Amino acid sequence: MMRHTLLASTGAVLAVILSIAPVGAPLGVAAALAQTPGFQGLPYDARRGVFTFAAGLDASxxxxxxxxxxxxSRGPSSAxxxxxxxxxxxxxxxxxxxxxxxxxxxxxxxxxxxxxxxxxxxxxxxxxxxxxxxxxxxxxIEAKGLSQVETVDSDTLRTGDLAFAVGYPLGLDQTLTMGVISGLNRSGLGDAIEDYIQTDAAVNSGNSGGPLLDSRGRLIGINTSILSSGMGGGNDGIAFAVPTRIMMFVVDQLRASGEVKRGQIGVALGSLTAERARDLGLNIVRGAVVYDAAPGSPAEQAGLRPGDVITRIQNRPVANAGSVQATVGIARPGATLPVVYLRGGREATASMTVASSDPVAVRVGVSAGMARGLT
CATH class of the missing domain: 2.40.10.10 (Trypsin-like serine proteases)
Structure with a gap:
């Protein structure tokens, strides 16, 4: 199944590349086009006469x-x-x-x-x-002669970019699959800090922790989960990766101190739903609804109050409560976060200075599943 996915995806790419050449033109024409201005960089190996991404991926x-x-081990056999x-x-x-x-x-x-x-x-x-x-x-690990990947900023990604997942799925040796970036800024899948890259590159059990690479072999994310409709949890073409924007924030802190210290803005949020939007008289369904702002918190000091709907934070669009949590979750104490929000249907702006995180998460009395802990 994974092989079929890879071949189908590669075939689609080749169809696009070959369509550049005139109908009926030999493969050599496509090779010549790859060397002309405007077509440079096409993944064509003239020596072997094949289209390939191997040159960009080999080093990674x-x-x-x-x-x-x-x-x-536990019990009598623990020795x-x-x-x-x-x-x-x-x-x-x-x-x-x-x-x-x-x-x-x-x-x-x-x-x-x-x-x-x-x-x-x-x-x-x-x-x-x-x-x-x-x-x-x-x-x-302590070792010599290691290779490493080049890491790039995941904020430069666009939906439709090629993506390659690499790992050791289902007991197989190292496996490469190809797809595209299906979506960006995915969140709302759980209570974690989520700002996932979505891809249709085949990802299965054992791929967890492996890299998501761009077509030049550069690291853009870490494969972490899939969304599956089957009882067996197999690949359905919907996989998620932690973007390098979040990964590097975490890695730098873990390497420095062995733990991650986050800031907070003292606000309890819920995702804006169609029902809640109607209650608020809004004609949008993307945003994070403020349910409560803790006294003296950055959110309260910025003027946020229950019923406000956050639509942007740090110049990033807010799809739901998870979008805010993802931004605050990698903000250091003392950082300033610009916020755009709606109050009574009118847009307003504010700035919040991130405070040190409270070790105790506080929830407010709203419907189950609607509000997250204080962010």
Whole structure:
């Protein structure tokens, strides 16, 4: 199934490229076009006479590793090595220091971690730190001759860009699948800090923690979950990745201190629904409804009050409450966040200075599932 997905996607790309050449023109015409101004960069290997993305991806594939997490055995048979608990993928982002990024859920509750390289080498890894809210974890290995990926800003992505998922799915060796960026800024799937990249590149069990790459082999996200309609949890062409914008914020803090410190603005939010929009007299269904602002909080000081609908924060559109949580969740205390909101149908602006996070999440009395904890 994964092979069919890859071939179908590649075929679509080749159809577009070949359509550049006149009907009936030999393949050599397409090759010539690839060398002309305006068509430079087409993924064509003139020596072999094939279209390929291998040149852009070759340098990155050795940086993709398999991560095995071993959990502590329990009961009478607990003596000896921990037994394998779960596995996933990871990617080296700093070869000199052996730094690997993976998912928190790949390493969660693990007692020992091993990393398999594509060249056959096996290393023990040390967990530097993990962050459940973003599902990011950082491992470190001591090794020479490592490769690393180039990381780019995920905010430069556009829907329709090509994307490649790399990992070790379903017990297979390293596997590459191709698709497109299906959507950006996806959130509202849970209570985590979510601002996902959505892609239709085939992602399955074992891909977790592996990289999502652009067509030049550069890291744009970390594959973390899929949305599946089947009972078996198989691939349905809807996968999500943590963007590098969030990943690097978390990784930098984990490497510096082993933990992530976030700010907060002291506001309880709910996603704007069609029903709530009608109650507020609005003709939009994208935004975050303010349910409460804590006394003395940045939100209250900025003038926000119950019933306001936040539509933009830090110049980013707000689709739902998760959009605000994702922005605040990677804002450092002291940072200033510009906010655009609606009150009584009229647009207003404010600025909030992010405060240090409160260790206790506070919820307000609203319908279940409607409001998140104080952000």
């Amino acid at each position: 594939l050795p940086a993709v590793v398999q991560v095995t997490t071993l959990g502590q 000896g090595e921990p037994k394998p608990a779960q596995g996933g993928s990871g990617v080296i982002i700093d070869a000199a220091n052996g730094i690997i990024v993976t998912n928190n859920h790949v390493v969660e509750n693990g007692q020992k971690f091993t990393v398999d390289m594509i060249d056959g080498r096996l290393f023990d890894a040390v967990l530097i730190g993990s962050d459940k809210a973003t599902d990011i974890a950082v491992l470190k």
